[in-house]
Amino acid sequence: MPQKVTAFAPATVGNVAVGFDILGFALDTIGDTVTLHRTEQRGVEISDIRGVVTDLPRGADENTATVGLVQFLADFGLPFGLRVEIDKGIPLGSGMGGSAASAVAAIVAANAFVGGKLLRTEILSYALLGESVASGDVHGDNVTPSLYGGLTLTRSLEPIDVVQIPVPDEICCVLVHPEHRIDTRNARQVIPKDLPLSTFVQQSANLAGFLSGCFMGDTELIRNSLQDLLIEPHRAPLIPGFSQVRQAALSNGALGCSISGAGPSVFAWVKNQADAEAVRDAMRAAFAGASVESSAWISSLNCPGASIVEEG
Amino acid sequence: MPQKVTAFAPATVGNVAVGFDILGFALDTIGDTVTLHRTEQRGVEISDIRGVVTDLPRGADENTATVGLVQFLADFGLPFGLRVEIDKGIPLGSGMGGSAASAVAAIVAANAFVGGKLLRTEILSYALLGESVASGDVHGDNVTPSLYGGLTLTRSLEPIDVVQIPVPDEICCVLVHPEHRIDTRNARQVIPKDLPLSTFVQQSANLAGFLSGCFMGDTELIRNSLQDLLIEPHRAPLIPGFSQVRQAALSNGALGCSISGAGPSVFAWVKNQADAEAVRDAMRAAFAGASVESSAWISSLNCPGASIVEEG
Known part of the structure; x- marks a missing residue:
């Protein structure tokens, strides 16, 4: 022992x-x-x-x-x-x-x-x-x-x-952590207990498309599906600069960008390592534009x- | 031409x-x-x-x-x-x-x-x-x-x-159509416009499990996932004998059983052709027990x- x-x-x-x-x-x-x-x-x-x-x-x-x-x-x-x-x-x-x-x-x-x-x-x-x-x-x-x-x-x-x-091998993740703390319990409280069925249906379609894209190795299907219509709209206001950060990621080729867990960290999926650095820098610059310091990591999946x- | x-x-x-x-x-x-x-x-x-x-x-x-x-x-x-x-x-x-x-x-x-x-x-x-x-x-x-x-x-x-x-080749479908008409618009009206997030999370988990089971050819994962927590509870009361029909299908080895579209037809997925006839007969008998005549089909997927x- x-x-x-x-x-x-x-x-x-x-x-x-x-x-x-x-x-x-x-x-x-x-x-x-x-x-x-x-x-x-x-x-x-x-x-x-x-x-x-x-x-x-x-x-x-x-x-x-x-x-x-x-x-x-x-x-x-x-x-x-x-x-x-x-x-x-x-x-x-x-x-x-x-x-x-x-x-x-x-x-x-x-x-x-x-x-x-x-x-x-x-x-x-x-x-x-x-x-x-x-x-x-x-x-x-x-x-x-x-x-x-x-x-x-x-x-x-x-x-x-x-x-x-399974996730296609070349896809990787950019994670940016802004210097802004959110309590997980608070992040849960901003989400309504009931949500519209129509939103559920769209979110389900994206979940299904995302998983299919992962199993099929279809990067474009992942891109078209990787968006949160259900939770992100409620939590995004808790993160200063979030919409600009997300836009910066997508404008630089990210497949998708959303909140990591309850936030405030934001993740993006990118097609390959080459895109990852540009996306990371753009996301950090967007946080800086909202006067938020940040740290960032690039990771395989x-x-x-x-x-x-x-x-x- | x-x-x-x-x-x-x-x-x-x-x-x-x-x-x-x-x-x-x-x-x-x-x-x-x-x-x-x-x-x-x-x-x-x-x-x-x-x-x-x-x-x-x-x-x-x-x-x-x-x-x-x-x-x-x-x-x-x-x-x-x-x-x-x-x-x-x-x-x-x-x-x-x-x-x-x-x-x-x-x-x-x-x-x-x-x-x-x-x-x-x-x-x-x-x-x-x-x-x-x-x-x-x-x-x-x-x-x-x-x-x-x-x-x-x-x-x-x-x-x-x-x-x-993709669906594993051996799986097939039993479809039973009771002689009981439902108007699609009415079947939509019984579904609440808003639904609890907690139910949606469970339903999402089942959707994700079901799709993963299909891609992986994992029949048991399909079985554990193929259940409707979101819509079926609202529509089931429109179909006489539904709960008995569903139970009859599951008791006879069906992977899952739920409402086809807006109903009143009920479908079951079964592991193979051999199970299909027993499940079909049990489902029809359950409808008969609720005094409902029915027709049935067995189909590949x-x-x-x-x-x-x-x-x-």
């Missing part, structure tokens, strides 16, 4: 314009890292939170990284405790799945203490416990891709039913999910 | 449980046939309506088969008229796309009078003119599969964007769209 295990879980983009609460994809250039140390003392203790976020709850029942661990230790009746170090690579409240990544990394690391016997769906269940603490709601659009990698459909959580959606990076 | 052209267009199942107004598939065992005779007298005249329905509007501007023809003749400035015979194989108000099939057959036949130069999307546009007369609304979930065959996604009508969705059957 290891004494110490470190796991990494990637940042993710949830919703993906057409799949509110069900679609998400992993990024390859940013994420959270969690290290677990086996301790003689029972229970879960957070000893360090470092990186781009440090102001997080320290109680094991409150932190997204540890809530699942507490349940995990209880379920397996393990005769030891865990000391937890969290390295946050994902900005807080960025819409990049930070709480999900910490939760996933923790359980992926914990799995090494039981000989890796957890099924992937079991890891997902434990990680969802942590995510629910953060967002006040349980859905898999960030946890699932952070664990599985690539573009995922979380068809159902009870029972867990996850589908990996078929990148791996969470994994153990060190064990000893 | 031909003197007389006959075309057949198949009956269709619209909505397909998870794709309200956007998904539809063609049946191979039933449809409408339209014969066009070139006449010296200009204009469009209906000379005969026969088959399972005869009580249809006779005015060229009112009948779904001829509305598109009138526009077609005007657009091409053709120096002749058309006399139209309609052979209805599809019961009226059955939810099997009868108005769409007549409209499609008419335009497919008309295309032969201009040397077949119409694009498929142009045929679709003309046929939609007829469909709009019948349903008071324009959507492509019946017209598209009647023209293209197989399972189709009508992602957009402006511009026309149609995607052919990858069957052809409309075509010319005679030209002379």
Whole structure:
């Protein structure tokens, strides 16, 4: 049995314009890292939170990284405790799945203490416990891709039913994170509880077109489908400069551009690496035009999910 | 140039449980046939309506088969008229796309009078003119599969964007038509204009799972996804015995069972031909238990769209 295990879980983009609460994809250039140390003392203790976020709850029942661990230790009746170090690579409240990544990394690391016997769906269940603490709601659009990698459909959580959606290899993602924080709960509150059927129908058509485009490798079908008629109109006003940023992305050849998760980060899909830099620069310039500082990443779309990076 | 052209267009199942107004598939065992005779007298005249329905509007501007023809003749400035015979194989108000099939057959036949130069999307546009007369609304979930065959996604009508969705070869459809007429407009009125976002998210998950199952050839994913949470609860009360019929289908191994279009016909997808007969018999027995007579068909799912059957 290891004494110490470190796991990494990637940042993710949830919703993906057409799949509110069900679609998400992993990024390859940013994420959270969690290290677990086996301790003689029972229970879960957070000893360090470092990186781009440090102001997080320290109680094991409150932190997204540890809530699942507490349940995990209880379920397996393990005769030891865990000391937890969290390295946050994902900005807080960025819409990049930070709480999900910490939760996933923790359980992926914990799995090494039981000989890796957890099924992937079991890891997902434990990680969802942590995510629910953060967002006040349980859905898999960030946890699932952070664990599985690539573009995922979380068809159902009870029972867990996850589908990996193929994406044409050359397509990549530009993600721009403006220095403007949105609380996930607030971002949920701006969405009406009821929405017009006619909007649902159009959004369904785009979801169906988008998925078909992914399966068929049809970039133009993806381009024609990758737009959010349902949620984006309600959340866009929360993000200063959003409409200009989106327009900048599309004018520079992006296949689509929408809000990453609950925002304020904005993602664009682009046909290839060559387009990605122009789109990134145009999006950042548009944010700057709205007096908003930003950071940006370019990522492939078929990148791996969470994994153990060190064990000893 | 031909003197007389006959075309057949198949009956269709619209909505397909998870794709309200956007998904539809063609049946191979039933449809409408339209014969066009070139006449010296200009204009469009209906000379005969026969088959399972005869009580249809006779005015060229009112009948779904001829509305598109009138526009077609005007657009091409053709120096002749058309006399139209309609052979209805599809019961009226059955939810099997009868108005769409007549409209499609008419335009497919008309295309032969201009040397077949119409694009498929142009045929679709003309046929939609007829469909709009019948349903008071324009959507492509019946017209598209009647023209293209197989399972189709009508992602957009402006511009026309149609995607052919593959279906595993062995899957087939059972369609049961109860002797109980529903008016399409009434079936639309029972659906609320606004629906809960939470229901839409679940329905989207099923739509995405269903399409993924079709592309991946994953029968169990299709089974888990093929259920309508959005529309069926509102329309089911219009169909006597529906819940028993659906339960009978599922108990006998159907992958899913829902309302065909606006109803009252009910369709089921089954894994293979061997299951189809048992499911059909169970569904008909359930209708009989609700004192409703019914007819039934078993059809493959990858069957052809409309075509010319005679030209002379």
